[in-house]
Amino acid sequence: MGSSQKDEAEHYKLQLEALMEHSYDGIYISDGEGNPVNMNEAFAEFIGVSRDELFHLHVSELISKGYIPESVVMEVLEQKKEVTRMINYRTGKETIVTGVPVLNEAGEIFLVICNLRDLTELKTSERELKETKKITEEYRQHIASFFEDIKQQPFGQLIYRSRKMNNIKQKADKVAQVDTNVLITGETGVGKDIIARVIHQLSKRVHQGSFIKVDCASIPEQLLEAELFGYEKGSFTDARKDGKIGRLELASNGTLFLDEIGELPVRLQVKLLNVIQDRKVTRIGGLHAQDINFRVICATNRNLEQMIKEGSFREDLYFRLKVVTIQIPPLRERKEDIRPLAEYYMGVFNKRYDLQKIITEDVMKALMNYDWPGNVRELANVVEQMLVLSSSQNITLVDLPDKILEYQKLECAKVVPEQTHETNYGSNLKESVDKFEKMFIEKIIKESETIKQAADRMGIDVSTLTRKRQKYGIEITK
Numbered sequence: 001m002g003s004s005q006k007d008e009a010e011h012y013k014l015q016l017e018a019l020m021e022h023s024y025d026g027i028y029i030s031d032g033e034g035n036p037v038n039m040n041e042a043f044a045e046f047i048g049v050s051r052d053e054l055f056h057l058h059v060s061e062l063i064s065k066g067y068i069p070e071s072v073v074m075e076v077l078e079q080k081k082e083v084t085r086m087i088n089y090r091t092g093k094e095t096i097v098t099g100v101p102v103l104n105e106a107g108e109i110f111l112v113i114c115n116l117r118d119l120t121e122l123k124t125s126e127r128e129l130k131e132t133k134k135i136t137e138e139y140r141q142h143i144a145s146f147f148e149d150i151k152q153q154p155f156g157q158l159i160y161r162s163r164k165m166n167n168i169k170q171k172a173d174k175v176a177q178v179d180t181n182v183l184i185t186g187e188t189g190v191g192k193d194i195i196a197r198v199i200h201q202l203s204k205r206v207h208q209g210s211f212i213k214v215d216c217a218s219i220p221e222q223l224l225e226a227e228l229f230g231y232e233k234g235s236f237t238d239a240r241k242d243g244k245i246g247r248l249e250l251a252s253n254g255t256l257f258l259d260e261i262g263e264l265p266v267r268l269q270v271k272l273l274n275v276i277q278d279r280k281v282t283r284i285g286g287l288h289a290q291d292i293n294f295r296v297i298c299a300t301n302r303n304l305e306q307m308i309k310e311g312s313f314r315e316d317l318y319f320r321l322k323v324v325t326i327q328i329p330p331l332r333e334r335k336e337d338i339r340p341l342a343e344y345y346m347g348v349f350n351k352r353y354d355l356q357k358i359i360t361e362d363v364m365k366a367l368m369n370y371d372w373p374g375n376v377r378e379l380a381n382v383v384e385q386m387l388v389l390s391s392s393q394n395i396t397l398v399d400l401p402d403k404i405l406e407y408q409k410l411e412c413a414k415v416v417p418e419q420t421h422e423t424n425y426g427s428n429l430k431e432s433v434d435k436f437e438k439m440f441i442e443k444i445i446k447e448s449e450t451i452k453q454a455a456d457r458m459g460i461d462v463s464t465l466t467r468k469r470q471k472y473g474i475e476i477t478k
């Protein structure tokens with residue numbers, strides 16, 4: 001070898017050594033017999049033995065001395081091909097070891113190069129990442145349900161003037177103070193949801209947990225179980241990768257509001273009953289039950305007792321849920337609430353659309369006469385619709401939806417044909433109008449709870465009604 005070739009070889013050797021010494025991976029090179037040829041400091045640290053000692057040991061001795069549990073070098077020599085193994089060294093390092101044979105021109109192994117990569121840190125980071133992801137997902141779900149709550153949040157205030165609603169509000173105030181389950185019944189749109197929120201808001205739980213709503217009617221059965229109970233990762237096909245917290249868990253320390261409880265399938269009724277009794281919930285695919293503590297408020301517009309008779313609702317669950325029942329009457333049975341509600345929604349929508357419209361008295365009377373099958377929800381929609389569509393500042397009869405106008409006509413028509421038989425007409429217009437007015441007043445008084453309500457329905461004040469009653473000699477029994 002000439003001196004320049006020697007210099008070059010020296011140069012490469014230095015480069016190789018620098019490369020080995022600066023590597024975080026452990027590097028170990030043996031000859032074709034398993035004797036050490038070279039190794040870096042990182043390798044000695046993986047094994048936990050000094051390099052000086054290691055340089056004197058054959059790979060089989062590393063095993064016999066208990067320095068390593070198995071030898072990749074020996075496997076490469078036996079199998080004559082590349083080998084990769086996961087090895088836990090006594091230093092506690094979880095390591096991936098790759099041994100590569102280097103062949104000479106005759107095809108024989110003359111070197112084995114092993115690379116050791118520490119997975120401990122990688123694993124820790126992976127675990128931390130998973131943990132972080134899990135926490136993030138939990139927060140995401142909390143935040144999502146918080147915003148869902150806000151979205152579902154009614155306009156916030158409970159509006160009422162009737163005695164019936166006043167009694168309900170008082171009952172809600174009382175029940176809020178004790179941690180008992182509540183069943184709220186009533187037609188659609190009467191305010192079951194808003195009363196459930198009032199109970200939560202007035203209870204101690206408002207500071208300890210959230211108000212979590214599950215609408216049992218709007219979620220398909222297969223998803224409802226996962227929604228309620230949550231699941232561990234990989235519990236079923238289509239499941240989210242990181243699992244999911246159920247709404248029962250989310251409601252812990254707070255209030256669980258199960259809307260349309262009558263739609264809960266019987267199988268889930270059993271599961272729910274167990275959760276309520278044991279105060280523990282296990283996610284789908286999970287092994288451990290978690291302690292939970294919530295108040296259950298349920299709502300339904302169905303007749304659960306009838307459903308029990310038909311076998312579609314479990315009696316034991318029913319009695320667990322209906323410790324206290326609150327029955328909200330339909331709006332047509334508490335007409336005094338219509339005016340304040342309509343005024344309230346006028347305020348809300350005027351603000352929302354930046355308008356300053358007003359409802360004329362005629363329209364208000366028509367609203368009070370209507371029977372509101374969709375209750376407060378329908379009233380809010382009608383007010384919004386009139387406010388948006390009316391062309392003038394004042395909302396007048398022409399702005400009323402057809403259904404309400406039609407209803408008015410039908411109501412009048414009901415009075416006229418059945419009672420104003422030809423022979424009952426007066427001899428002139430004035431007499432006929434008086435006869436009709438008398439019949440109309442009698443009918444409305446009969447249908448109303450109070451004289452005030454009757455006057456409101458007729459669109460006159462109480463003193464006018466009293467005058468007319470005296471004129472026609474109409475007795476009151478209320």
Ligand SMILES: Nc1ncnc2c1ncn2[C@@H]1O[C@H](COP(=O)(O)OP(=O)(O)OP(=O)(O)O)[C@@H](O)[C@H]1O
Pocket residue numbers: 153154155156157158159160186187188189190191192193194195259299301376377380
């Ligand atoms: N007394 C009230 N004061 C103010 N807003 C009310 C009142 N009652 C009902 N509402 C409003 O009417 C709408 C319907 O009420 P809610 O959702 O509480 O009815 P619900 O009985 O739960 O209906 P469903 O059975 O269809 O779920 C909501 O926007 C709610 O805010």
